[in-house]
Amino acid sequence: MTAAISLHGLSVDIAGATLLHPTTLSVESGTWLSIIGPNGAGKSTMLRSIVGATKHSGDVQVNGTSLSTMKRMERARHLAWVPQTPTIPVGFRVVDYVLLGRTPHRHPLAAERDEDLAVVHDVLTDLDLGPFVDRQVSSLSGGERQRVIIARALAQQAPILLLDEPTTALDLGHQQEVLVLLERLRSEGRTIVTTMHDLTLAGQFADRLLLLAKGQIVADGDPVDVLTEQNLATHYQANVRITHHDGAVMIVPLINDLQTSKGQHL
Amino acid sequence: MNITPTTARPVWLLAGVMLTVACAVVALVLGPTSIPASGVLQETLDRLTPFTVDSGLTPTQKSIVWNLRLPRVALGLLVGAALATAGATYQGVFRNPLADPYLLGVAAGGGLGATIAFVNKWGDGNGVFDGVQLAAFAGALLAVVATWSMGMAGDRDRPTTSLILAGVAVASFFTALQTFLQQRNTEDIRQIYTWFLGGLNISGWAEVAQLAPIAIALLIVLAMSGRTLDVMAVGDEEAKMLGLAVPHVRIGLLVAASLLTASAVAVSGLIGFVGLIVPHAVRMLFGATFRVIVPLSIFAGAAFLVASDLVARSVLSPAEIPIGVVTAFFGAPFFIVILRTAGAR
Numbered sequence: 001m002t003a004a005i006s007l008h009g010l011s012v013d014i015a016g017a018t019l020l021h022p023t024t025l026s027v028e029s030g031t032w033l034s035i036i037g038p039n040g041a042g043k044s045t046m047l048r049s050i051v052g053a054t055k056h057s058g059d060v061q062v063n064g065t066s067l068s069t070m071k072r073m074e075r076a077r078h079l080a081w082v083p084q085t086p087t088i089p090v091g092f093r094v095v096d097y098v099l100l101g102r103t104p105h106r107h108p109l110a111a112e113r114d115e116d117l118a119v120v121h122d123v124l125t126d127l128d129l130g131p132f133v134d135r136q137v138s139s140l141s142g143g144e145r146q147r148v149i150i151a152r153a154l155a156q157q158a159p160i161l162l163l164d165e166p167t168t169a170l171d172l173g174h175q176q177e178v179l180v181l182l183e184r185l186r187s188e189g190r191t192i193v194t195t196m197h198d199l200t201l202a203g204q205f206a207d208r209l210l211l212l213a214k215g216q217i218v219a220d221g222d223p224v225d226v227l228t229e230q231n232l233a234t235h236y237q238a239n240v241r242i243t244h245h246d247g248a249v250m251i252v253p254l255i256n257d258l259q260t261s262k263g264q265h266l
Numbered sequence: 267m268n269i270t271p272t273t274a275r276p277v278w279l280l281a282g283v284m285l286t287v288a289c290a291v292v293a294l295v296l297g298p299t300s301i302p303a304s305g306v307l308q309e310t311l312d313r314l315t316p317f318t319v320d321s322g323l324t325p326t327q328k329s330i331v332w333n334l335r336l337p338r339v340a341l342g343l344l345v346g347a348a349l350a351t352a353g354a355t356y357q358g359v360f361r362n363p364l365a366d367p368y369l370l371g372v373a374a375g376g377g378l379g380a381t382i383a384f385v386n387k388w389g390d391g392n393g394v395f396d397g398v399q400l401a402a403f404a405g406a407l408l409a410v411v412a413t414w415s416m417g418m419a420g421d422r423d424r425p426t427t428s429l430i431l432a433g434v435a436v437a438s439f440f441t442a443l444q445t446f447l448q449q450r451n452t453e454d455i456r457q458i459y460t461w462f463l464g465g466l467n468i469s470g471w472a473e474v475a476q477l478a479p480i481a482i483a484l485l486i487v488l489a490m491s492g493r494t495l496d497v498m499a500v501g502d503e504e505a506k507m508l509g510l511a512v513p514h515v516r517i518g519l520l521v522a523a524s525l526l527t528a529s530a531v532a533v534s535g536l537i538g539f540v541g542l543i544v545p546h547a548v549r550m551l552f553g554a555t556f557r558v559i560v561p562l563s564i565f566a567g568a569a570f571l572v573a574s575d576l577v578a579r580s581v582l583s584p585a586e587i588p589i590g591v592v593t594a595f596f597g598a599p600f601f602i603v604i605l606r607t608a609g610a611r
Contacts, residue, residue, distance in 0.1 A: 053503055076509030083507075089499035091554025096272050096496070103497050104509030109490045117269045130267040156508070 002063070004029040004160055004191035005050065009058035012042070012049050012215075019045045021216045022058060027208075029063075029159075032182070032192040034206035036199060036226075038236045042215040043195040044084065047164050050193070051081045062160065076104035080153035084164040088137045094129060094148050095120065097137045101155025123154045127181065143174030150181065160191045168197055179205045203227050203249040211235060223249050272553040274492075274561045282565030286343065289569040293339045293576045294331070298584040301327045310336065337471045341533065342572040344474065344481045345466065346540055348530040350567020351488050351560060353541025354548075355523040358495030358556050359516055360426050367527040367541040370433040370520070371409030374440035376531040379405020380461050381444045385451040391461055391535070394472035398461070399532040405440070406528035412436045414520070425502070425516075463588030464537035466575050473533045484526040485564055491519060495556035537571070539593040543601045544570055550604050570597070 003026035012020040020042045027033045035043045049056035052067060052075065060067045062078045070078070080101070088097070101123075102116040124133055127147050132140060137148055146166065153161055166182070167175040175198070183205055186192045196202035202209060203223035211219035211226050213235040219226045227249045232238045241252045294310060295303040301323065308321035309331045323331070352367035360369065368374075379401035383389055388397025413429065413436045420428035448458055468474075494515055497505050502512050527541070544567045545559050552558050574592040581587060 051507055053507060072506060072511050073509035076507060079507075081504075081507045083504060087499075087501040087504060089496070089554070091549070092496075092499070093272055095269055096555050099271050100497055100500065100508060103505075106493075108494045108510065108515060109487070111493070112271075117271075121267060121269045124267060124269075133267055133269070 002029050003027060003061075004031075004063060005193070006061045006064075007050065007058065008061065010046075010049055010056055010060060011058055012045050012054055012056045014055075019215050020049060020056070023217060025210070025217070025220075027191060027193060029191050030186065030189050031207045032186045032194070032205065033208045033210060034202040035193070035195045035210045035212060036197075036202050037212035041212040041235075043212055044164055045215070046212065047081075047162055047193065047195050051075075051079055051162055053081070053083075073104045076156055076158065078158055079160050079162060080156040080158040082149055082153050082161070082163040082166060084168065086149050088145070090138065092137050093134055094124070094132045094137055094140075094151075095134065097148060098124060098129075098151045098155050101152040104156055119155055119157065123151045127151050127154070141174075142170050143177055146170060146174070146178050147181070150178070154185070159189070160193070161185065163192070163194045165195055165197060167201065175201060199227055199232075200249065200251050203251075227251065272555040272558055274552075274558050278552060278558075278562060279565070282562055282569075286565045286569045286572075289572045289576075290339050290343065293342070293572050294335050296576060296580060297330070297335055298579070299327070299330055301330065306331050306335070333470050337468060337474050338466050338575070339572055340471075340474045341466050341468055341477065342575045343568040344477050345530045345534045345537065346544075346567040346569070346571025347485055347564045348477075348481050348526045348567070349537060349541040350544035350563040350570070351485055352523040352527045352530075354545035354556065354560050354563045355488055355491070355495065355519055356541070357545055358498060358559075359519050359523075360430065361499060361501070362426075362430070363546065364542070365430075367523065368437075368536070368538075369430065370413040370524060371436040371440060372406040372524060372527045372531060373536050374437035374444065375409025375412075376402040376406035376528065377462060377536065378440045378444040378447075379403070379408075380535070381447050381454075381458050384454045384457050384461070385447055390457070392469040392473070394476050399473075399476075402461075402535075403528050403532035406531055407524065409436050409440055410520075410524045410528075414517075425513075460588065461535040464535035464590040465578075465586070465588055466534055466571075467586065468533070477529055477533050480529050481526060484522050484529075487522055488519070488526070489561045489564060491522075492555070492557035492560040495519070495560065499556070534589075536590065537593060538590050539597050540567055540571055540574075543597050547601060547604050 006026035007023050009022040009024055011022040035046055037043050045054060048054040050060055067075055098120050099112060102112055105116060106112055124130055129147060129151055132144060137145060140148060167178055170178060179201060182192055206223060209223050209226040210217055211231060218235055219231050227242060229240060229242050232240050239254045241254055243250045295306050305321045305323045308319045309323055309328055311317060312319040312321060313332055349367055356365040356367055356369055357363060380398050383398040383401035388401060391398040413433045417429035417432035448455060497508055497510050506512050545563045548559050548562045548566050552562055575589050577596060578589045578592045579586045
């Protein structure tokens with residue numbers, strides 16, 4: 001397998017604070033890497049620096065080519081980014097919004113070609129968004145909206161998808177729906193990198209977990225090896241019991257042993 | 267599934283052309299001198315098309331049609347299209363519904379330039395490359411350049427916010443200078459005041475010939491930029507990630523829109539309201555994407571300004587009221603009607 005993304009000494013310093021310590025890492029093509037870690041660990045920072053949304057040092061390579069040598073349009077044909085809270089322009093219909101994903105494939109002054117409309121058609125069909133094509137994006141429910149946003153990323157036809165907290169705003173059913181969709185996209189050959197809050201879901205869907213704490217990788221590997229009681233106690237200050245069920249890692253918070261900051265038992 | 271993006275459909279564009287032509291025809295036919303409508307139209311066809319048509323008008327009537335009414339309508343079309351399109355562009359670039367073509371200081375800069383020219387007797391605002399026009403154009407661009415350089419030196423993470431704030435500061439400064447000059451030269455105050463209210467009262471084809479090449483070229487470029495403005499609607503960061511070279515595109519669009527505004531202001535003075543309201547009316551009637559708003563604003567702006575000018579010179583005929591008064595007086599209620607009907611849908 002080849003590395004779809006490789007980071008070489010990627011680091012982020014803002015105003016003297018190190019948000020991400022120099023990181024070297026490669027993500028194999030066609031796999032799903034999920035970045036986990038407590039609040040402020042640098043998950044989003046890492047994802048944002050990979051796509052170039054945050055100023056960083058070090059080098060990011062995509063299929064062996066450094067992103068710094070690519071123009072923006074070329075980058076957007078390699079990497080599609082789904083931010084945590086995308087801006088939905090007022091009054092845009094689903095078709096208008098998904099068509100924005102074709103931006104890296106056309107000149108800024110040019111009209112879209114039939115090919116662009118065909119890609120939008122295929123993506124919307126693929127994601128079962130046909131019934132919503134003429135609806136305003138802002139009128140959709142959370143789960144539908146997230147699918148539309150992923151559709152925009154797919155319209156870029158980039159082999160690598162980076163999603164910042166793709167399930168955080170969704171209820172359980174819609175979380176599953178989005179993750180099953182991402183798993184399908186991965187099985188079709190795309191490389192997926194996500195940041196995740198829900199550790200059980202992260203462990204269930206990703207091939208590989210990266211545990212960040214204070215801007216550093218503290219664990220990296222198979223979900224079973226990363227999601228340990230010891231790791232979660234050390235880096236999340238969480239008291240949990242880990243159980244395994246049908247190959248999935250289940251994390252159960254232990255309320256009885258949880259203490260408040262005043263030392264009282266809850 | 268039917269993939270039809272919200273775009274300017276040919277039938278809408280055709281309707282825009284027809285509306286514009288209709289307004290232009292009415293404006294040609296009506297005037298303080300009564301001339302038979304059929305004669306006016308025949309004379310226009312004779313002059314503007316290769317066909318030879320005998321209009322049967324007297325030489326004086328012919329001269330009124332060709333030297334007074336036609337250039338005035340042509341100028342109205344150009345200025346209206348320019349202001350509405352520049353306004354749509356500014357609203358898109360700044361992602362702010364209150365943005366208008368004067369946001370970055372074009373009005374204050376143009377006003378200062380024109381005032382300097384009036385008090386120094388460089389011209390009267392009429393004719394080709396008249397001193398007042400040149401000074402207004404230069405002042406308008408100077409103000410935009412000052413706003414740009416101050417705004418870009420500010421908060422780099424929020425370039426549009428800091429540009430707007432810089433625009434406010436530059437406009438205040440230029441207005442202060444302008445007011446000072448004006449108060450020291452009270453004998454010119456009437457001319458200056460009239461210029462500030464705007465008008466299409468020109469001397470003939472010279473102003474049209476001067477404005478047309480640059481305005482038409484910039485209108486074409488901006489009409490093609492609607493899709494890019496749509497990409498900018500998701501914000502700088504996401505637009506960059508979609509492959510748009512946001513800083514370059516932003517400066518390119520603002521330069522085009524500012525040049526367009528400054529060219530129009532140089533000839534017609536400050537006509538308010540058109541650049542702010544026309545794009546919104548188009549948005550509410552036809553759709554929220556800029557690929558609709560920009561091309562249709564060209565026609566809507568042209569038609570609106572020609573109609574406003576007709577009112578401005580008809581109500582108190584043969585006297586004229588400033589066109590800026592008309593655009594606001596009739597435009598505001600019209601806009602509220604659209605606002606209500608579009609909201610009810």
